Amino acid sequence: MDAEALVIGESLGLLFAAFVAQTVRISVPYAYGAMGCTFSERGGVINIAAEGIFLHAALAYTLAAYFTGSAWLGVLAAVAAGSATGALHALVTVTFRADQITSGLGINLLAVGLTRFVLKAVFHSSSNSAHVAGLAPWNIPVLSSLPGLGPLFETPLVLVAVAVVVFSWWLLFRTPFGLRLRSVGEHPEAAATLGLDVSRLRYAGVLLSGAVCGLGGAWLASDQRSFTDQMSAGRGYIALAAMIVGKWNPVGAALACLLFGAAESLQIRLQGAAIPNEFLQMLPYVVTMLVLAGAIGRAHPPAAVGKPYDPESHG
Amino acid sequence: MKRWIGPLVPPLIAVFAALLVGAGFILTVGQDPIAVYGAMASGVFGSAYGWGQVLFKATPLVFSGLAVVLGFRAGLFNIGAEGQAMMGSFVMGVTGAWLAPRLPGIAVMGVASAAGIATGAAYAAIPGVLKARFGAHEVINTIMLNFVAAALINYFGHAAFVHETVHTPELPPAAMLTRLGAWWPPLQGSPVNLSLGLAALACVVVGLLLWRTPFGYELRATGMNPGAAEYGGTRVPAVWVKTMALSGALSALVGVNFVLGYKGYFESGFTSGVGFLGIAVALLGRTHPIGIVLAAFFFGALSQGGLVINSLVPKELVDILQAIVILMAIVSHETVERWMRKRS
Numbered sequence: 001m002d003a004e005a006l007v008i009g010e011s012l013g014l015l016f017a018a019f020v021a022q023t024v025r026i027s028v029p030y031a032y033g034a035m036g037c038t039f040s041e042r043g044g045v046i047n048i049a050a051e052g053i054f055l056h057a058a059l060a061y062t063l064a065a066y067f068t069g070s071a072w073l074g075v076l077a078a079v080a081a082g083s084a085t086g087a088l089h090a091l092v093t094v095t096f097r098a099d100q101i102t103s104g105l106g107i108n109l110l111a112v113g114l115t116r117f118v119l120k121a122v123f124h125s126s127s128n129s130a131h132v133a134g135l136a137p138w139n140i141p142v143l144s145s146l147p148g149l150g151p152l153f154e155t156p157l158v159l160v161a162v163a164v165v166v167f168s169w170w171l172l173f174r175t176p177f178g179l180r181l182r183s184v185g186e187h188p189e190a191a192a193t194l195g196l197d198v199s200r201l202r203y204a205g206v207l208l209s210g211a212v213c214g215l216g217g218a219w220l221a222s223d224q225r226s227f228t229d230q231m232s233a234g235r236g237y238i239a240l241a242a243m244i245v246g247k248w249n250p251v252g253a254a255l256a257c258l259l260f261g262a263a264e265s266l267q268i269r270l271q272g273a274a275i276p277n278e279f280l281q282m283l284p285y286v287v288t289m290l291v292l293a294g295a296i297g298r299a300h301p302p303a304a305v306g307k308p309y310d311p312e313s314h315g
Numbered sequence: 316m317k318r319w320i321g322p323l324v325p326p327l328i329a330v331f332a333a334l335l336v337g338a339g340f341i342l343t344v345g346q347d348p349i350a351v352y353g354a355m356a357s358g359v360f361g362s363a364y365g366w367g368q369v370l371f372k373a374t375p376l377v378f379s380g381l382a383v384v385l386g387f388r389a390g391l392f393n394i395g396a397e398g399q400a401m402m403g404s405f406v407m408g409v410t411g412a413w414l415a416p417r418l419p420g421i422a423v424m425g426v427a428s429a430a431g432i433a434t435g436a437a438y439a440a441i442p443g444v445l446k447a448r449f450g451a452h453e454v455i456n457t458i459m460l461n462f463v464a465a466a467l468i469n470y471f472g473h474a475a476f477v478h479e480t481v482h483t484p485e486l487p488p489a490a491m492l493t494r495l496g497a498w499w500p501p502l503q504g505s506p507v508n509l510s511l512g513l514a515a516l517a518c519v520v521v522g523l524l525l526w527r528t529p530f531g532y533e534l535r536a537t538g539m540n541p542g543a544a545e546y547g548g549t550r551v552p553a554v555w556v557k558t559m560a561l562s563g564a565l566s567a568l569v570g571v572n573f574v575l576g577y578k579g580y581f582e583s584g585f586t587s588g589v590g591f592l593g594i595a596v597a598l599l600g601r602t603h604p605i606g607i608v609l610a611a612f613f614f615g616a617l618s619q620g621g622l623v624i625n626s627l628v629p630k631e632l633v634d635i636l637q638a639i640v641i642l643m644a645i646v647s648h649e650t651v652e653r654w655m656r657k658r659s
Contacts, residue, residue: 046454048454048458088642092642092645092646096645096646096649096650097649098642098645098646098648098649099645101392101394101454102594102598102641102645103642103645105394105591105594105641106595106638106639106641106642106645107638107642109588109591109595109634109637109638109641110634110635110638110639110642112631112634113631113632113633113634113635113637113638114631114634114635114638116629116631116634117340117629117631117632117634117635120629120631121343121344121629126629234462237458237462240455240458241455241459244455276470278466278467278469278470279466279470281462281466281469282462282463282466282467284462285459285460285462285463285466286459286463288455288459289445289451289455289456289459289460292445292449292451292452292455292456293445293448293449293451294449294451301452
């Protein structure tokens with residue numbers, strides 16, 4: 001091979017590495033959101049509130065990092081805010097047994113208003129917060145020095161996302177808790193007969209959902225190092241779509257997140273040159289509709305998802 | 316208890332609870348809740364202009380509220396009123412702008428509305444067909460289609476929008492609905508227009524359709540128990556598709572108020588949540604046309620109220636109030652129902 005071919009080969013390799021790196025970075029918030037939604041829905045509670053949880057958590061990260069100067073306290077605050085939002089969703093849907101979809105929509109509307117309100121009250125701006133600290137890169141031997149991909153392995157919340165995907169799969173499919181959570185999502189009456197506390201398990205699923213989605217919010221704010229109005233920008237709904245395309249399985253959902261991330265990365269790279277940008281934009285939504293219609297393998301949601309569990313009506 | 320008092324209890328609890336939570340937020344920014352709410356009420360209802368603004372803001376909410384109600388009554392949750400309103404209004408704007416130099420104003424309005432309504436209906440029929448044919452859940456599909464609508468409008472907007480804007484060409488005044496201010500001068504300055512009458516008409520038509528026609532009976536039967544309706548001879552999948560189409564048609568009427576009654580053009584992003592607020596209106600209005608009118612008026616007043624108090628409290632207080640009303644409406648509805656069941 002002559003030197004020129006080698007140079008071309010190397011630059012193509014770097015181009016590909018850059019594409020992969022960008023795809024992964026775009027997929028990170030989707031992955032947190034999709035894992036979060038999966039916990040909730042596997043327990044039988046529809047969670048379309050990832051969008052709102054992202055906003056609450058991103059703002060919490062920003063506030064904590066702003067007032068304490070510590071990015072990791074920001075992450076902690078984001079997880080707390082996500083869990084608190086999850087608790088609100090659980091209170092409305094599990095304790096009061098009100099409609100799960102409406103509760104999610106209400107929370108999403110609340111988040112837009114609440115974050116703007118706080119933004120104005122604290123930062124006196126209707127569009128963005130002050131600049132805050134981001135997470136310091138981790139220096140991991142070998143991986144950090146990979147050409148093109150190194151920065152990816154240095155970003156803490158990217159690595160945490162990978163860990164969360166593996167953890168989610170393990171928790172749902174390899175632990176007694178996961179089995180119990182799935183059973184109250186499939187058949188709460190049967191689960192209750194076996195002595196499981198349906199409400200408590202559903203609370204656990206929704207709270208876990210909020211905490212994991214909260215990490216997604218922390219990613220958004222820490223990556224940008226500030227909070228901007230409506231910065232979730234529909235990502236919560238893409239996460240929901242990824243969960244469906246991944247058929248309520250963490251690994252499948254993670255792959256769907258990468259697919260959606262790749263479409264977006266292509267969009268940025270091609271700038272409409274080969275395919276109009278708008279069509280790449282539509283991809284996640286259209287793929288989700290095709291999956292729901294059974295065109296790409298049937299997706300079966302947990303059987304009891306969306307149905308409030310009323311112990312009194314089943315005696 | 317009188318028959319009409321019962322249904323009023325949960326919405327009133329919801330509104331009261333929201334105002335209470337809102338008072339907490341007002342206190343956090345160092346203001347007096349009573350003074351802020353007072354300023355809101357007098358600022359909104361203290362002038363004919365304020366009333367006009369409330370009615371103008373309530374008009375699209377009646378349309379999207381009715382769209383959601385129709386779905387609810389058939390057991391369908393249409394979260395796609397937003398996208399359907401966008402698609403319908405876009406086609407309304409494009410058709411109107413193309414016809415304006417070719418036809419008299421009244422014909423432009425008629426054809427543009429018809430084209431927009433048909434588009435809204437067709438767009439909403441997609442999730443209806445997907446549910447009827449493949450059993451795909453309409454909630455997810457309508458959410459997805461909201462985003463698809465935005466992308467489609469971006470794409471076709473390249474050709475349809477006036478250069479370097481995100482709106483279609485403006486219609487001449489002759490092709491626009493009369494503003495009520497032209498008849499009653501105190502309303503001048505407010506864009507409230509004849510669409511308000513259309514909204515009232517839509518309420519009556521939806522009421523008659525639901526309770527006075529065979530299709531309305533089938534629709535409600537499907538909503539109460541699809542299995543039983545099917546057994547009783549109703550073709551449930553057909554009801555789903557037709558209901559979604561009608562719901563989309565109602566959503567598209569949002570465009571009549573904005574495109575033909577206010578700006579004279581379609582503008583990207585003008586719907587700004589009208590479809591989602593339609594859900595709030597439907598819930599607070601207890602899925603009844605009369606309730607829709609009251610709830611739309613309430614939310615219209617609230618959003619006008621936000622502008623009035625912006626100097627005292629961030630106007631986003633109103634968004635928070637709206638969200639709490641939604642959450643409290645479903646909670647109080649569920650709780651009151653359970654309490655009534657227990658008592659009987």
